[in-house]
Amino acid sequence: MKILKEKSQYVNLALALCLLVGSFSIFSITFGLNKNATIAFYTNNQDQLINQKSQSRTSQLSGIQNLFAFDSEPEEEEEENKYILQQLDRLGSIHARSFLVGDLDTGEVIFERKPHTQYPIASITKYMTAYTAAQTMEPNELAEITKDKLQVEGNRARFKIGDQMTIRELLYPLLLVSSNDAGEIIARQRNRDSFVTTMRLTAVELGMNNTGFSDPTGLSKENHSTARDLFTMMRAVRRDYPQIIDISRLSFKENGDYIWRNINKASSFPEFRGGKTGYTNAARQTSIGYYQIKLANDQIKNIAVVILQSNTREQDTRNILEYLKRYVAYL
Numbered sequence: 660m661k662i663l664k665e666k667s668q669y670v671n672l673a674l675a676l677c678l679l680v681g682s683f684s685i686f687s688i689t690f691g692l693n694k695n696a697t698i699a700f701y702t703n704n705q706d707q708l709i710n711q712k713s714q715s716r717t718s719q720l721s722g723i724q725n726l727f728a729f730d731s732e733p734e735e736e737e738e739e740n741k742y743i744l745q746q747l748d749r750l751g752s753i754h755a756r757s758f759l760v761g762d763l764d765t766g767e768v769i770f771e772r773k774p775h776t777q778y779p780i781a782s783i784t785k786y787m788t789a790y791t792a793a794q795t796m797e798p799n800e801l802a803e804i805t806k807d808k809l810q811v812e813g814n815r816a817r818f819k820i821g822d823q824m825t826i827r828e829l830l831y832p833l834l835l836v837s838s839n840d841a842g843e844i845i846a847r848q849r850n851r852d853s854f855v856t857t858m859r860l861t862a863v864e865l866g867m868n869n870t871g872f873s874d875p876t877g878l879s880k881e882n883h884s885t886a887r888d889l890f891t892m893m894r895a896v897r898r899d900y901p902q903i904i905d906i907s908r909l910s911f912k913e914n915g916d917y918i919w920r921n922i923n924k925a926s927s928f929p930e931f932r933g934g935k936t937g938y939t940n941a942a943r944q945t946s947i948g949y950y951q952i953k954l955a956n957d958q959i960k961n962i963a964v965v966i967l968q969s970n971t972r973e974q975d976t977r978n979i980l981e982y983l984k985r986y987v988a989y990l
Contacts, residue, residue, distance in 0.1 A: 742769045743988045745955075750986075751978035756968035759886035760979055763894055763949060763961040769987065774887040777869055778967045781937025781945050782837045783889060784877030786896060786903065789830050791858045792845050793900045798827040802848050811843045812878060816919065818844075824914075830903065831912040834935060835919045839876040846875040862888070865895050880941035886965040889947050893934075893963045897949065904933030904949060924973050930980060932961070936972065944972035950980060956988040 742762070757773040768774070804822045816832035818840055829845055832838035846854040858872040867888035873881035884892075896903050906912075908931065911920040923936045925948050934948030946966045953959050964979055966972050 740767060741765070741989050742767060743990060744770060745986045745988075747986075750982045753975050753978060754969055754971045755966045755975050757886045757965075758967065758969075758975065758979070759890050759963070759965040760983070761890050761963050761965075763897055763963050766894065768887075768890070769962075769983075771886060775869065775885050777883045777885055778945075779880040779939060779942035780877060780882055780884045780889070780967070781939045781942035782877040783884070783935050783937045783945050783947055784872060784875065784882045785833050785837060785842055785937075786892060786907075786935050786947065787858050787862065787872065788842050788845060788875040789833060789903045789906075790892070790896055790900060791854065791861055792826055792830070793903065794861065795854075795857060796826045796845075796848060798825060800826050800848070802826060802829060802844050804844065808844045808847055809840050811839045811876065814838070814840050815922075816841050817917070828914055830906055831909075831914065832917075832919045834903070834907040835909060835912060835921045835923075837922060837935075837937070838919075839878060842875040851875075862892075865891055867891055877937055877942075878939065880939065886967055889965045889967075890963055893947050893949065893965075897933075906933075907935055908933040925976055928976075928980070942968070944969045946972050946976065948976065952980065952983050954983060954987050954989055955985055956990075958989040960989055 753772070755772070757776055757778060759771040759774050760769045761767060761771075762769065801823045802825070804818045804820055804824070806820055809818060809820070815836040816838035818832075824844075826845060826848070829841045833841040833845065843851070848854075855872055855875060858875065859870075862870045862872070867884065870884040870888045870892075871881060873879040907921075907923070908926065909921060910926060911918060923934060923946075925931050925934060925936070925946065928950070930950040930952055932949040932951050934946060937945040944966070945968070946964070948964045950962050950964060951959060952962045962983065964976055966975055969975050
């Protein structure tokens with residue numbers, strides 16, 4: 660009887676050890692190997708995927724596991740995401756085929772759809788026209804308004820032949836009323852082809868490797884980019900030439916007999932700090948915008964919103980901004 664009792668004790672001990680090992684394995688799988696998972700969210704009434712990287716989690720057992728690891732090059736850890744999204748079903752319908760919402764200060768992408776797909780960008784092009792002009796020309800350099808420079812479609816600036824304007828002055832109609840002739844006047848100040856080539860080279864230098872330009876206005880469908888590249892451009896403009904953003908924020912600008920009123924409807928939003936819209940049949944409605952948003956946890960952040968291939972650009976933007984204010988936090 661005593662022997663049987665001792666055997667029973669050994670069996671119970673063995674079972675307990677097995678359970679302990681099993682629990683340890685499950686714990687390791689659950690918390691130790693899921694460090695960089697990607698969570699996929701679908702928004703309400705949408706069949707397009709929105710990706711948000713999950714926060715990195717460090718296993719409590721990593722120290723134990725490393726004792727049995729072979730020597731190897733340390734893996735580069737992803738920067739931990741600071742934005743927390745809640746109740747994505749409250750985002751509402753975003754009809755844009757591609758969009759991006761990102762932090763202009765840190766570069767963190769908050770959420771996005773088809774960020775690497777190329778689309779025509781229409782008059783968003785003019786932000787790169789302004790950036791290239793700022794890099795290659797003197798702001799007080801005079802440009803003459805001639806008949807051949809006004810042949811392009813869209814004389815929204817209502818230029819008068821024979822007038823002269825500085826490059827700085829031309830940026831106002833370029834960005835406020837999306838004047839195609841202002842873009843052409845700037846590009847033709849030197850050599851138009853060389854200017855457009857410089858636009859392309861500048862894009863490459865900024866890391867916009869999926870972007871191309873064929874004209875300084877955006878009329879050509881060959882002017883294409885991606886949401887990620889346009890986010891990169893917006894950050895570069897804000898960093899290098901914030902005056903461009905300041906101009907695009909204005910409600911209007913008077914210059915002698917000229918008055919140019921901002922045609923960007925987002926300029927009426929209280930959060931708006933600058934940006935540019937565009938439209939062509941190929942590009943549909945496009946926009947890049949800089950907004951200063953008070954998030955759900957009262958953090959005030961500088962946010963970029965990129966919209967491509969939309970028929971409801973203004974409502975798409977409103978839905979995104981309202982969602983940020985009510986359901987997104989920064990930790």
